[in-house]
Amino acid sequence: MMRNIALMQSRVGALGATLRPHVKTSKCIEVGRLQRDAGALGITVSTLKEAEAFFAAGFDDITYAVGIAPQRLDRVLALRRAGCRLTILVDSRESARAVVDKGRSEAHAFDVMIEVDTDGHRSGVRPDDDLLIAIGEILQQGGAILAGVLTHAGSSYGLSTPEALQAMAEQERAGCVRAATRLRAAGLPCPVVSVGSTPTALSAEKLDGVTEVRAGVYVFFDLVMANVGVCTPQDVALSVLATVIGHQADKGWAITDAGWMAMSRDRGTQAQQRDYGYGAVCDVAGTLLDDLIVSGANQEHGIVARRDGTADPDIVRRVPVGTRLRILPNHACATATQFDAYHVLDADGTTQVWRRFHGW
Amino acid sequence: MMRNIALMQSRVGALGATLRPHVKTSKCIEVGRLQRDAGALGITVSTLKEAEAFFAAGFDDITYAVGIAPQRLDRVLALRRAGCRLTILVDSRESARAVVDKGRSEAHAFDVMIEVDTDGHRSGVRPDDDLLIAIGEILQQGGAILAGVLTHAGSSYGLSTPEALQAMAEQERAGCVRAATRLRAAGLPCPVVSVGSTPTALSAEKLDGVTEVRAGVYVFFDLVMANVGVCTPQDVALSVLATVIGHQADKGWAITDAGWMAMSRDRGTQAQQRDYGYGAVCDVAGTLLDDLIVSGANQEHGIVARRDGTADPDIVRRVPVGTRLRILPNHACATATQFDAYHVLDADGTTQVWRRFHGW
Numbered sequence A, B: 001m002m003r004n005i006a007l008m009q010s011r012v013g014a015l016g017a018t019l020r021p022h023v024k025t026s027k028c029i030e031v032g033r034l035q036r037d038a039g040a041l042g043i044t045v046s047t048l049k050e051a052e053a054f055f056a057a058g059f060d061d062i063t064y065a066v067g068i069a070p071q072r073l074d075r076v077l078a079l080r081r082a083g084c085r086l087t088i089l090v091d092s093r094e095s096a097r098a099v100v101d102k103g104r105s106e107a108h109a110f111d112v113m114i115e116v117d118t119d120g121h122r123s124g125v126r127p128d129d130d131l132l133i134a135i136g137e138i139l140q141q142g143g144a145i146l147a148g149v150l151t152h153a154g155s156s157y158g159l160s161t162p163e164a165l166q167a168m169a170e171q172e173r174a175g176c177v178r179a180a181t182r183l184r185a186a187g188l189p190c191p192v193v194s195v196g197s198t199p200t201a202l203s204a205e206k207l208d209g210v211t212e213v214r215a216g217v218y219v220f221f222d223l224v225m226a227n228v229g230v231c232t233p234q235d236v237a238l239s240v241l242a243t244v245i246g247h248q249a250d251k252g253w254a255i256t257d258a259g260w261m262a263m264s265r266d267r268g269t270q271a272q273q274r275d276y277g278y279g280a281v282c283d284v285a286g287t288l289l290d291d292l293i294v295s296g297a298n299q300e301h302g303i304v305a306r307r308d309g310t311a312d313p314d315i316v317r318r319v320p321v322g323t324r325l326r327i328l329p330n331h332a333c334a335t336a337t338q339f340d341a342y343h344v345l346d347a348d349g350t351t352q353v354w355r356r357f358h359g360w
Helices: A002-014 A029-037 A048-056 A070-081 A093-106 A130-141 A154-158 A162-185 A223-228 A332-336 B002-014 B029-037 B048-056 B070-081 B093-106 B130-141 B154-158 B162-185 B223-228 B332-336
Strands: A043-045 A061-064 A085-090 A111-116 A145-151 A192-195 A240-248 A253-256 A280-283 A288-297 A302-306 A324-328 A341-345 A351-355 B043-045 B061-064 B085-090 B111-116 B145-151 B192-195 B240-248 B253-256 B280-283 B288-297 B302-306 B324-328 B341-345 B351-355
Touching (some): A029 A043, A029 A351, A043 A048, A048 A061, A070 A093, A093 A130, A130 A145, A130 A162, A145 A162, A154 A162, A162 A192, A288 A324, B029 B048, B029 B351, B048 B061, B048 B070, B070 B085, B070 B093, B085 B093, B111 B162, B130 B145, B162 B192
Parallel strands (some): A043 A061, A061 A085, A085 A111, A111 A145, A145 A192, B043 B061, B061 B085, B145 B192
Antiparallel strands (some): A240 A253, A253 A302, A280 A288, A280 A324, B240 B253, B280 B324
16 A cells, blocks of 8 residues: 555655545545655545535545535535635536525635536536636636546546557546636636546646546456456555355355455446456455456355356365455455454554444 | 344244344344343354353343354353353364363353254254264263254245245254254254245245244344245335435436445345345435436445436436435345434324444
């Protein structure tokens, strides 16, 4: 994890932008502090619970990178009045008006960014859509602080070659800078130009015009990211410690106590070049047992079997009942949330327990 | 939920067995109490955390229906010495020996069941395998209390016709009774014959020779169970309250704040007759908006769109920003665990908050 944190910080810094890590992956104060110590400026959150927890721990520059629901403005206001510079996000006239109306009735100027859609995968306004300017004007004329533009090229998760990733990073950069340029040309402020996803952040060749990069899953990495090509399985810093509880010897199965409740139901590698089932199998020291995956899962049962579908005739001797295995996850964000704490393995062999939070 | 609890209790009772509900679905003491009040005898758990939490709340007859890891026997022993009749499960000589060895060293007789495999989907000993008798003898001669046999026809989740479900229920019943008969013929005790899954429990035509039925997800039901055919979407008692945060009008999308973190990554309806994406969409009163599903999800974003893939040109007017929607889950066990509490809607319009637990 320390290596992953240093890697992203140095890559983003070398391209002239600041890094605002997304803490939705870890939901853990200690991890956020390490990212800050490495040079990160501010954090990104996906829920107000994350904002509240990190603000309580001294993080006061927070971007809530999910379009604001009007019903949440009271919680946003409470954080801001307590001293948190919490920036919110809109991508429609309706949301912008709701923010402006709330600001007027509370005599408060919210910091607001406009979400830009640079790859069609989810939310946001297209850079060349006149809606962009209309939203900017509603916010500006309504007394909000127009803080900038924000985009997330989430479709980068579906790519797997350096060329495609570089092209997507450039598409994300150029689209977001184009939106900022149009807002400025319309006489509107746009101080922050925020882009990012782990794959594009690690693939960008330039970030001209971008002020900050957001990325989350890099802190742990996972098998989806290994398939995308921005890490190797050996870089994955999160694993589930499982125990063998039985076998079906004739099928070549070992049964463990790490089912989908532990690994999550995320099957993100299913459509990728290498399908790891519900996870890749390592020995307790973290060395990959490269022929094995978690081929199936029930709530509290994982089936460990060969990835190629053949039966290992030696499975009972190889991993007897009671054997501890480490399972690497498809998707770190989804697996981590199944647990209330991390058992942190230090280089000197000691361990610590770091709490993480859950829910909204 | 009250109707679902009454339905299962009456169906199992009418066939002459007792009901031992699986509390892994709710992980909620109040729900367990309602099942007990309706006539359930004992509970089933999938983790020792469930056992500890329910025992602390006065439930003292608990079956831990996941093969025991030798490392967990100390926690099991602590519960038993505190007065909990906690029964554990084995399906191998190795596990049986570990239990016997621990019992000897602690001068304690564990209650142990043998897991029987009646459908090949996971763990257990085949009813006609000599291993069954060998395990029984290890336990009996080693001083453990051989409490019976237990099976779970989890492959019933993959079926969808009454005939196939009835046949699987009979296969589950007959296989488990066969195992009990063989143990008894070998001079071994087998007081409990425990079968169950929600689909087979609701499909069995007879339970001759069975003493108890276990079932879990019936308490809430879900879309997977609706596709299996043992409930309708209207019977689903669990929903996620989502809020519309934006649109992509040209695509016919409404974007909500209920992504996969809220719904879980479970895509259990994907291979079934009706694919609901990440969930079925209802209005806030619970009426199905039958053309809509959650067609895609990111961590904190859900995409609501037409199930048939066409774009609803009226989506922005139909569900404007701020609209509350109820999303029915594919899999109640997976969705519920994403939350720390249930907001319980009573028939008189009042609400309560019931905590649920998480982790191991």
